[in-house]
Every structure is written in structure tokens, then in C-alpha cells.
Amino acid sequence: MNHVIDLRAPWGKLGNSDVPHPLICHAIDTMAVAEVLFDQLVSARLRSKLTSAFSPIGEARTWVAFFCGLHDLGKLSPAFQALRADVAVRLMGEPAAGAIRRLPDYKRVGRIDTPHGVLTAVRVEPMLRAWGASLRTAQDLANAIGGHHGFFLRSETLRHARGGVRDHGGDLWKDWCVEFAEHVLQLRNLPKPSEAAWAQLRIETDLLVVLSGLTSVSDWIASAESNFPYAGADVDLAAYVERAAEQAREAVRRLEWIPWEPPEETRYKSLFGEDPRQMQFDVEQITDELDAPLMLIVEAPTGEGKTKAALQAAARLARSRPGSGPGGGLYFATPTRATSNQAYREISELINRYQPELAVKLLHSSAEDFLIAERMRNREDEALQPSAVDQDGDPAVAAEAREWFTRKRGLLAPVAVGTVDQVLMAGIRSRHVFVRMTGLSGKVVVIDEVHAYDPYMSTMLDRVLQWLGFLGVSVILLSATLPARRRNDLVRSWRTGLLGHNMTPALDATVAYPRITYATAETSQTVPTAVSGLNADRRMTVIRVPDEDMVSWLLEQVRRGGCAAVVHNMVRRVEKTQAALEEAISRLPAEERPELYVITGQLSAKARSEVEDRLRRAFGPPSREEEPDSPCKVRRGEVDRPARAIVVGTQVLESSLDLDFDLLVSDLAPIDSLIQRMGRVHRHGDAHPRPAHLADLTLAITGVEETDKGPKLPPYTGSIYPKAFTWRTWALLRDRKAIHSPGDVAELIEKVYGPQPVTCPSGWTALDEAALTLEKSHTNQRFDARVLYLPWPRRDMPLRDMTGRAESSRQTRREGRPS
Structure with a gap:
């Protein structure tokens, strides 16, 4: 006998109320949200692929939304409905009520039934097979939506779940699930299953990843009662479809997820109101000639404007192309919170000129403190509060869902700035890693100071680049300079993901610095560029100042005027120098006393912001006049x-x-760090008046004691930088009178980091041991990263491999290393 039920009767959400939100209404809600987000979270390239993949059965947007809406189909079971048996029995009647009553009292004995996400996959797979889909397609789609609580399902999990006939409800409840799905098809005017060519449907892994991410995010938004008030069991479903569509548009509007729409004219001068430097012009030309997906690596000295070049390139790549659809997004990643704050200011200024309604998000652990201290906090509505997201499972899921809508986890926002950790988290096998991938899939990803990452982070980054290439994400990498081997690794990782097989790039290692490397599906090439007058032919005099003489020498240098920076490798050295300077300055005549500023990473966010603001006012770039004919x-x-x-x-x-x-005084550091620090001397050229006695660029290295057995450095320096790199750097600089930039830069980098490093004095026997220790450390770091990271992306990769043996996504840096 065929028992028909009112499909409005099974409840989907109840909370503490007796007024239900029918399961079918939550499915309609989620579909409506997914349709809105289809253009905002999914890249134009992947939308095009989805359109092609779903063409055998119809229009991709609606079918993708349909599968998102089916994510809670497993709630149509006696076990789930029994969580509120009083409501379910009253609404569903017999024979459903009998099946519900026969189940044990879960409040008393605890849960032993199948979680509804798993049961969704168990129900969807045979249903799609009956409709004509292949076994692989049915399994993939079922797993993609069944894993919406963060983990894709293992084969043994599904096999065990299929045996739980009692709490599933048997064939009767299985038939009701099919009836439920087909009624949703009818409500949304989709073809009947018998009218679609399911056998021709093929969904590759990259599309399944974004389908999974879209499912979770749509569920979270649809689970907020403030967005979708509970409808009650007597709801008119035909009318509710229209109401849900309007509620979904309003819910997404409140999130302020406005697609980034750069101006139609994205040339550098139009964006920034100034003529580009040669490197910026060359980047503009490359992005103008090449279509996305594209990888760019820009290597140029500090102060050349790499950030602006990257923003211009990102704007060009995000602009509409024929058939690609509107808009795009941007994530700008930096190595530290401080650099994120700096980039946030610059990117906010650019976005506000052309699209003031688009709020740039700042993503790092102290972002809220920074924004409050800066008094630059954007107006935001009350945080989204998804409820009953996992009512029959882990209560932490709802809390995690809420975190995705805060600044700390705002990777879903169209334009965001933050630490590189947010990108690296997308490479770790972890809960909801597919949501991170979906958040990045519709953006241009810019990663700054890519030379600054240790082997652990670099190994993680390489795997993330593979996945970004796999998803067709354009990537822009910025660096003062890179060893040739590292440049090859970065290009190989991204192109391997894009093309689906290992590609060793044939990059010309002899191209002079500064340089630009670009890669597409068809080619990869390194080309030379040029520096501006600011960095052309910079000759930095190198001198040595003993620690014991540094304070008196420094005060003598600025006595006649001038501004000096002292960069130490450790906070304890900053504190020691500060105390010595304060004492010495107090003894000077008032008219000769220099102003003293101190900044470290250990300052509170409020104090740090105040010091940074004082430093910008004192030593930042000068103001520039508006150009009358400039659009910005x-x-x-x-x-x-x-x-x-x-x-x-x-x-x-x-x-x-x-x-x-x-003037710059610096502790000895690896050569790339010293080059970065040297970029702070005369950074703004002739924009500031220079004292005559400090007209020449000077680097004073302190804290080094020369011995026959090698340089003696301050205690604990080895915990900051590997001895092999600092000693090789000293071997290069100990007898050197000057460093010429850009001419010497590439050679110096290769002699410290390349396969044939500088030859050091024979007495430095500890260097050989240090080199072995370094290699062992690097091997261990790479191994530690490989234990955590995602598998190699493949078009036919089982989804379960992305979250199998899941780890904490917070392990983006080696334990004990500074954030």
C-alpha cells in the first residue's frame, strides 16, 4: 500500500518553538540562497564549466541550487523526526508516527542513529541511479552534498550507514525521500527525472568542491531564522517559493557581499592617477595581452610599487571578459598582521575611489583591535546567526558556521586582506576545507613577500598553488627577489594543477633582476623589467659598528640632523638599545636630543596602531596633489x-x-632580509630633505664579532635565522665596501640560497655542521607539511581524500615560530 504524506509535515527546524519550519521549506530556502550566490562565490570559469557539465539535464544554476537544497534530505527519517517526536507525530500521522514511536528515547540513551548528512548521501545515491545517472556521478553528487557538515564521507561510513534500516525507516521512508525530491523539482519547474539525460552527466572534482562549498554556505545563510522565519506546517508552498527568493536576495544583501567591479578602464594611470613606473607598465602590458587563468611573479626592489602593480593586474583580471560574466574578487595575502594592516589601508583607498559601497575585509587574529584602534571600522549589521545547522550532531558545527561570517573568517567576502595563513588553511585536510577553496575560487589571489616563508610554509603554499591552478584561480606573487630554484617551484606547482600533470617550467635563469615571470596554460616565461630612478644605480655603503660603540656612533650621526632606523632581530636587543639611548639622550643638550620611537611585534594592538600612526606621519610618503584631469x-x-x-x-x-x-643600522640577517631593510633608506628619493652628511646611502651592520672560527652573533640569534644563511651572508659582506642595487641583488641571493653557495673561510668549520642541520630541518619541515596537506588535485580524485585524517586548519606555521 502506498502511504502518501503531506510533504510539509516533516520538520526541518524547530528550535525551542512548537511552530516548525518544514524541511521542504528549508530546502527551498537553501536553493534560493544558492541561486543568488552562484554568481558571487563561483568564478566565471567554473560557472562556465558547470554550465557545460549540466547541459545534458538543463540549466546549471537551478540544478546546482537543487542539489544544494537536497543537503538535509536525511532529516526525512524516523530517527531525526524523533528528536521532536511530539511535533513529528502530530504533523506526520500514521504510519510515520508508528516508526517514530518504536525508536528508543535518544534523550535518555544517547544517539546511536545515522547522522542526517550521512543519510542524505545514502538516500541520494540510489535515487540518482534510478533516474539514470552513472554510479560514479551518483556517488560524487551524494557525497558532495552529504558532507556539508565539514567532512566528506568514507566508503566504510556509507557502507555501515546503509545497514541502519530501522532508524532510516525502510522502503517507505525511502520512497518519501524520492517523492520529496521530485516535488521540489516540480516547485522549481525543473524537468521530470525521466525527461533528463542523466547518463550523460559528468561532474569533475573541481566542480564538486565548489558545489560542496556552495552547499555549506547556502545552508548556513538559510539556517538563520532572521533571514527565513519559520513558516509553519500549513504554508502554501507555491507562494513560498517566491517569498524565499526575495528573502534570499535580502539575506545576501545584508552580508554586503557585493562583487568587486573594477572600473571599465583598468590601466594603471586611470586607477591611481599617476604614470606607471617601468615595472608597473610591463605588468600592465602582460595582463592586457594574456587571459586568465594567469600566474604572475614580480621580483623588484622595495619601493618600486609592487603592491600597486598587483592591484592593477588584479583589477584587469577581475574585469568582465566576453562570456565570463560580471565582477570578481580579490584576496591580498601578506606574511604578517602588520603588513596586512598596511595593505588594508592601500586597498581600501583604491576600492573606495570607485566602489565605496564595497567593504574591504581585514582578516587576521587581531583585526578587530586594529580597526577599532584606527577608528576605521565599517558599519555592519548584526552578525549572521545560523541555528540548528547540525541539530542531530556536533554542536560545534553551528559555532563554526557563525565564525565564517565574522571578520576573522571572512574569506567568503569579495575583497579581503589578511595574512597568508588564510590561504594556507585551504591546503590542510580539515573540516570545511572545501568552503575555503570555494571562497578563493572566485578571486584573484595576491601573495606578498613570497620569499619570506620557511620550508614548512613554502611546502604548504606549493600544494595550495596546485589547487588554485586546479580551480583556475589567477595568482600574483610578489617578492624582493627569489632564488631561481624557488621561482621554478612556484610556477611548476600552479601549472601542474592547471594542466593536471607535472610540468617542469623552462624558465630562463639568466634573466637579469628585476624581472617578471608569467605562466598560462600555454606557456611560462621570465622577462626582464627595469627599476625607476628611485632604485636605479643605488650604491649602499656597508660599514661595521661594534655593539659597544653603536649608541654613541648613532647619536653622533643624527646630532647634525637626520633620521635613522635601527633594526634588531630580537625584542631583547630592542629593549637594551632603547634603554641605552634613553640614558644617553637624557645627557644631551635639549636642542640636540633626537626623537626616539620604539616598535616591536609584542606591542598591544592599540599601542602598535598608535606608534605606526606616529611613524607614518613622521617618515611616511609625502602627500601628493590631485591631478586635475585624473578620474580618481x-x-x-x-x-x-x-x-x-x-x-x-x-x-x-x-x-x-x-x-x-x-641611515640604517641593522643586526646581521640573511641577505634577503638585509635587502628588504636597505629599501628603507632614501625610500622616497628626494621627496624629503637630506642632511649633507647623510646624503650617501649607508648600512651599518652591528652585533657581529669577527673570529677565525666564524662570526660571533648575539645569543639566541640562531633561533631567529638559520646559522648557515647568516654565516653565508657574512662571508659575502665581511670584506665588502658596498652593495649595488639592482645589479648585485640576484647574485647575492643565489650565493646564499642557491645550489652553489659562497665559499667560506676554511676556519669556519661549524658552517658544515650548520648546513647539515639546516638541510635536516628543512627535510623535517617539508615532511611535517606533507603530513597535513591536501592530496594532489586530480579530476577523478575521490572527495573523501580532502578531509580524510583531518587536521586542525590552524597549523599554518611551525609551532613556536612567530605569527
């Missing part, structure tokens, strides 16, 4: 440069702030 409005700032000043800090001075000094 340039926000003018003021620089109040002191007559004499000393800034003492850690590596935050190395790259976090756009500051200009007349």
Missing part, C-alpha cells in the same frame, strides 16, 4: 618629519610600513 581622487596625507630622530624596532620595520630613513 587622491587622499592627501601630511608628513611632519622631525629634524633628528631614531627609530628602534624588530623586523616590523623591515617590510610592514612604507617609511623612509636617512
Whole structure:
């Protein structure tokens, strides 16, 4: 006997109320949200692939939304309905009520039934097979939506679940699930199953990943009662479809997920109101000639404007192309919170000129503190509160869903700036990793200072680049300079993912620095570029100043005027220098006392923001006038440069702030770090008046004691930088009188990091042991990353491999290393 039920009777959400939100209404809600998000979260390239994949059965947008809506089909079971047996029995009647009553009291004995996400996959697979889909397609689609609580399902999990006939309800409830799905098809005017060519449907892994991500995000938004009030069991479903569509549009609007729409004219001068430098012009030409997906690697000295070049390229890549659809997104990743804050200001300024309604998100652990301290917090509606997301499972799922809609986890926002950790998390086998991938899939991803990552992070980054290539994501990498081997690794990783097989790039390692590397599906090439007058023919005099003489020498240098920076490798050295300077300055005549600034990464967010603001006002770039014919409005700032000043800090001075000094004192560090620090001397060219005695660029290296057995450095320096790199750097610089940039840069980098490093004095016997220790450490770091990272992306890869043996997504850096 065929028992028909009212499909409005099974409840989907109840909360503490007796008024249900029917399961079919939640399916309609989720479908409506997915249709809105289809253009906003899924890239134009993947939308095109989805359109092609679903063409045998109809229009991709609606079919994708349909599968998103089926994610909770497993709730149509006696076990789930029994969680509120009082409501379910009243609404569903017999024979459903009998099956519900026969189940044990789960409140008393605990849950022993199949989680509804798993049961969704168990129900969907045979249903699609009956409709004509192949076994692989049915399994893939079932797993993609059944894993919406964060984990794709293992074969043994599904096999065990299929045996739970009692709490599933048997054939009767199975038939009701099919009736439920077919009624949703009818409500949304989709073809009957018998009218679609299911046997021709093929969905590859990249599309399944974004389908899974879209399912979870749509479910979270649809689960907020503020967006979709509970409809009650007597709802008119035909009318509800229209109502849900309007509610979905309003729900997404409140999230302010407005697609980034760069202006139609994306040339550099149009965006920034100034003529591009040669490197910026070359980047503009490359992106103008090549279509996405594209990888760019820009290697140029500090101060050349790599950030602006990347933003211009990203704007060009995000612009509409024929048939690609509107808009796009951007994630700008930096190595530290301080550099994220700096980039946030610059990107917000650009976006606000052309699209002020689009809020740029800042993503790192202290972003809220920074924004409050800066008094730049954007107006936001009350945070989205998904409810009953996993009512029959892990309560942490609802909390995690809410986190995705805060600033700390706002990777879904169209334009965001934050630390590289947010990108690296997308490479770790972890809960909801597919949501991270979906968030990145519709963006241009820019990664700054890519030379700054240790082997652990670099190994993780290589795997993420494979996946970004696999998803067709354009990537822009910025660096002061890279060893040739590292440049090849980055290009190989991305192109391997894009093409689906290992591709060793044939890059020309002899191309002079500065340079631009680009890669597409068809080609990869490195080409030379040129530096501006600011960085052309920079000759940095190198001198040595003993620790015990540094304070007196430094005060003598600025006595006649000038601004100096002191960069130490450790906070304890900053504190020691600060104390010595304060004592010495107190003994000077008032008219000769320099202003003293101190900044480290250990300052509170509020104190850090205040110091950074003082530093920008004193040593930042000068204001520039608006150009009358420029379409963009340039926000003018003021620089109040002191007559004499000393800034003492850690590596935050190395790259976090756009500051200009007349003189640099630095602890010994690996050559790439020293090159970064050197970029802070005369960074703004002739924009600031220079004291005559500091007209020449000077690097004073301190904290090094020369011995026959090698350089003696301050205690604990080895915990900051590997001895092999600092000693090789000293071998290059100990007898050197000057460093010429850009001419010497590439050679210096290769002699420290390349396969044939500099030859060191024979007495430095500890260097051989240090090199072996370094290699062992690098091997261990790479192994540790490989234990965590995602498998190699393949078009036919089982989804379960993405979340199998899941790890914490927070393991983006080696334990004990600074964030």
C-alpha cells in the first residue's frame, strides 16, 4: 500500500518553538540562497564549466541550487523526526508516527542513529541511479552534498550507514525521500527525472568542491531564522517559493557581499592617477595581452610599487571578459598582521575611489583591535546567526558556521586582506576545507613577500598553488627577489594543477633582476623589467659598528640632523638599545636630543596602531596633489618629519610600513632580509630633505664579532635565522665596501640560497655542521607539511581524500615560530 504524506509535515527546524519550519521549506530556502550566490562565490570559469557539465539535464544554476537544497534530505527519517517526536507525530500521522514511536528515547540513551548528512548521501545515491545517472556521478553528487557538515564521507561510513534500516525507516521512508525530491523539482519547474539525460552527466572534482562549498554556505545563510522565519506546517508552498527568493536576495544583501567591479578602464594611470613606473607598465602590458587563468611573479626592489602593480593586474583580471560574466574578487595575502594592516589601508583607498559601497575585509587574529584602534571600522549589521545547522550532531558545527561570517573568517567576502595563513588553511585536510577553496575560487589571489616563508610554509603554499591552478584561480606573487630554484617551484606547482600533470617550467635563469615571470596554460616565461630612478644605480655603503660603540656612533650621526632606523632581530636587543639611548639622550643638550620611537611585534594592538600612526606621519610618503584631469581622487596625507630622530624596532620595520630613513643600522640577517631593510633608506628619493652628511646611502651592520672560527652573533640569534644563511651572508659582506642595487641583488641571493653557495673561510668549520642541520630541518619541515596537506588535485580524485585524517586548519606555521 502506498502511504502518501503531506510533504510539509516533516520538520526541518524547530528550535525551542512548537511552530516548525518544514524541511521542504528549508530546502527551498537553501536553493534560493544558492541561486543568488552562484554568481558571487563561483568564478566565471567554473560557472562556465558547470554550465557545460549540466547541459545534458538543463540549466546549471537551478540544478546546482537543487542539489544544494537536497543537503538535509536525511532529516526525512524516523530517527531525526524523533528528536521532536511530539511535533513529528502530530504533523506526520500514521504510519510515520508508528516508526517514530518504536525508536528508543535518544534523550535518555544517547544517539546511536545515522547522522542526517550521512543519510542524505545514502538516500541520494540510489535515487540518482534510478533516474539514470552513472554510479560514479551518483556517488560524487551524494557525497558532495552529504558532507556539508565539514567532512566528506568514507566508503566504510556509507557502507555501515546503509545497514541502519530501522532508524532510516525502510522502503517507505525511502520512497518519501524520492517523492520529496521530485516535488521540489516540480516547485522549481525543473524537468521530470525521466525527461533528463542523466547518463550523460559528468561532474569533475573541481566542480564538486565548489558545489560542496556552495552547499555549506547556502545552508548556513538559510539556517538563520532572521533571514527565513519559520513558516509553519500549513504554508502554501507555491507562494513560498517566491517569498524565499526575495528573502534570499535580502539575506545576501545584508552580508554586503557585493562583487568587486573594477572600473571599465583598468590601466594603471586611470586607477591611481599617476604614470606607471617601468615595472608597473610591463605588468600592465602582460595582463592586457594574456587571459586568465594567469600566474604572475614580480621580483623588484622595495619601493618600486609592487603592491600597486598587483592591484592593477588584479583589477584587469577581475574585469568582465566576453562570456565570463560580471565582477570578481580579490584576496591580498601578506606574511604578517602588520603588513596586512598596511595593505588594508592601500586597498581600501583604491576600492573606495570607485566602489565605496564595497567593504574591504581585514582578516587576521587581531583585526578587530586594529580597526577599532584606527577608528576605521565599517558599519555592519548584526552578525549572521545560523541555528540548528547540525541539530542531530556536533554542536560545534553551528559555532563554526557563525565564525565564517565574522571578520576573522571572512574569506567568503569579495575583497579581503589578511595574512597568508588564510590561504594556507585551504591546503590542510580539515573540516570545511572545501568552503575555503570555494571562497578563493572566485578571486584573484595576491601573495606578498613570497620569499619570506620557511620550508614548512613554502611546502604548504606549493600544494595550495596546485589547487588554485586546479580551480583556475589567477595568482600574483610578489617578492624582493627569489632564488631561481624557488621561482621554478612556484610556477611548476600552479601549472601542474592547471594542466593536471607535472610540468617542469623552462624558465630562463639568466634573466637579469628585476624581472617578471608569467605562466598560462600555454606557456611560462621570465622577462626582464627595469627599476625607476628611485632604485636605479643605488650604491649602499656597508660599514661595521661594534655593539659597544653603536649608541654613541648613532647619536653622533643624527646630532647634525637626520633620521635613522635601527633594526634588531630580537625584542631583547630592542629593549637594551632603547634603554641605552634613553640614558644617553637624557645627557644631551635639549636642542640636540633626537626623537626616539620604539616598535616591536609584542606591542598591544592599540599601542602598535598608535606608534605606526606616529611613524607614518613622521617618515611616511609625502602627500601628493590631485591631478586635475585624473578620474580618481587622491587622499592627501601630511608628513611632519622631525629634524633628528631614531627609530628602534624588530623586523616590523623591515617590510610592514612604507617609511623612509636617512641611515640604517641593522643586526646581521640573511641577505634577503638585509635587502628588504636597505629599501628603507632614501625610500622616497628626494621627496624629503637630506642632511649633507647623510646624503650617501649607508648600512651599518652591528652585533657581529669577527673570529677565525666564524662570526660571533648575539645569543639566541640562531633561533631567529638559520646559522648557515647568516654565516653565508657574512662571508659575502665581511670584506665588502658596498652593495649595488639592482645589479648585485640576484647574485647575492643565489650565493646564499642557491645550489652553489659562497665559499667560506676554511676556519669556519661549524658552517658544515650548520648546513647539515639546516638541510635536516628543512627535510623535517617539508615532511611535517606533507603530513597535513591536501592530496594532489586530480579530476577523478575521490572527495573523501580532502578531509580524510583531518587536521586542525590552524597549523599554518611551525609551532613556536612567530605569527
